[in-house]
Amino acid sequence: MNWISNYVRPKINSLFSRREVPENLWTKCPECGTMLFHRELADNLMVCTNCDHHMAITPRERFAGLFDGGVYTQVKVPAPVVDPLNFKDQKRYPDRMKAAQKTTGEEEAMLVVEGEIGRTPIVAAAQDFSFMAGSMGMYVGNAIIAAAQRAVELKRPLVLFSAAGGARMQEGILSLMQMPRTTVAVQMLKEAGLPYIVVLTHPTTGGVTASYAMLGDVHIAEPNALICFAGPRVIEQTIREKLPDGFQRAEYLLDHGMLDMVTHRTAMRGELITLIRMLSGLPPEIKGDLPAPALGPDAEATPELPDAAKASPDPASPAAKPEGEPAKAKGPAPKSGEKPADTTTGTAADSGADTAADTGADTKGSPA
Numbered sequence: 001m002n003w004i005s006n007y008v009r010p011k012i013n014s015l016f017s018r019r020e021v022p023e024n025l026w027t028k029c030p031e032c033g034t035m036l037f038h039r040e041l042a043d044n045l046m047v048c049t050n051c052d053h054h055m056a057i058t059p060r061e062r063f064a065g066l067f068d069g070g071v072y073t074q075v076k077v078p079a080p081v082v083d084p085l086n087f088k089d090q091k092r093y094p095d096r097m098k099a100a101q102k103t104t105g106e107e108e109a110m111l112v113v114e115g116e117i118g119r120t121p122i123v124a125a126a127q128d129f130s131f132m133a134g135s136m137g138m139y140v141g142n143a144i145i146a147a148a149q150r151a152v153e154l155k156r157p158l159v160l161f162s163a164a165g166g167a168r169m170q171e172g173i174l175s176l177m178q179m180p181r182t183t184v185a186v187q188m189l190k191e192a193g194l195p196y197i198v199v200l201t202h203p204t205t206g207g208v209t210a211s212y213a214m215l216g217d218v219h220i221a222e223p224n225a226l227i228c229f230a231g232p233r234v235i236e237q238t239i240r241e242k243l244p245d246g247f248q249r250a251e252y253l254l255d256h257g258m259l260d261m262v263t264h265r266t267a268m269r270g271e272l273i274t275l276i277r278m279l280s281g282l283p284p285e286i287k288g289d290l291p292a293p294a295l296g297p298d299a300e301a302t303p304e305l306p307d308a309a310k311a312s313p314d315p316a317s318p319a320a321k322p323e324g325e326p327a328k329a330k331g332p333a334p335k336s337g338e339k340p341a342d343t344t345t346g347t348a349a350d351s352g353a354d355t356a357a358d359t360g361a362d363t364k365g366s367p368a
């Protein structure tokens with residue numbers, strides 16, 4: 001009897017319970033308590049379909065939704081010294097690292113990749129809050145430097161998604177050294193004239209907001225993200241005053257001039273594409289399914305669509321339309337164009353002067 005109740009029954013129970021617990025099929029929204037089906041939640045980029053609460057998302061999940069076709073290549077990050085201080089609190093630092101690596105399946109708290117979004121090549125880095133609270137240690141410093149170097153090498157913009165509880169205290173002063181190091185990395189981008197866009201996600205705090213997360217050309221935040229150096233609790237205890245509602249949240253910071261915009265996660269990709277293309281001097285993204293990108297040399301001189309279409313209906317070949325991108329390598333063209341002024345006036349305002357000269361030549365040629 002003992003053997004049955006103590007050994008056999010638990011075994012049987014465990015077998016059955018294991019089968020009937022579909023635990024990871026449903027996720028409970030921490031904000032409104034709605035049970036959300038995991039696939040639906042993943043399709044909505046981990047945003048609650050009921051209350052729009054933005055849940056934590058891993059770098060890989062984010063990149064899968066961000067890059068064209070979910071395709072990206074990981075950029076190698078040099079590994080730093082392991083546990084230089086021989087640090088120990090309740091657990092040894094290397095043990096904590098191993099535990100975090102096991103639960104997340106990631107090497108460290110930041111993932112650097114390269115790929116294309118809306119056919120715009122970029123380098124991207126994302127911090128993983130589930131890995132030791134996304135804390136900034138030497139690896140994260142190395143990752144940002146690697147990302148900046150790769151961006152400079154490929155002449156691409158860098159997009160960084162921040163999420164951090166601050167510096168990694170297990171690395172002591174060495175983690176704080178990452179603030180100047182990453183600042184220098186950002187400076188490399190600026191010197192190369194490359195856009196650096198920061199997307200601040202919940203929560204971005206501590207030394208991260210005192211360095212690379214606040215040095216972007218554009219700062220976008222996800223709704224209701226906590227973004228601060230010292231948290232609201234600490235401030236409240238220090239100044240002994242009640243803080244206003246939504247203090248240090250994304251919308252509050254937008255109102256007070258700390259951010260450029262607050263963007264819903266599902267609209268983030270489109271917003272980033274628009275911004276990056278604008279900052280890089282590229283024409284707007286072409287929406288819809290496109291055929292293979294390369295179209296041959298004649299596509300290169302194709303002018304911007306609207307003016308060409310209304311000026312001369314016949315030469316505006318529909319096949320060449322989507323290929324707006326490479327229309328920039330026409331340096332001396334506008335000056336040498338000897339056409340009269342009337343043709344250029346219509347186009348010069350909204351498109352580049354070089355393409356305007358081209359359309360001028362076309363429109364002059366074809367009707368006459």
Ligand SMILES: [Zn+2]
Pocket residue numbers: 029030031032033034048049050051052053
């Ligand atoms: Zn919810």
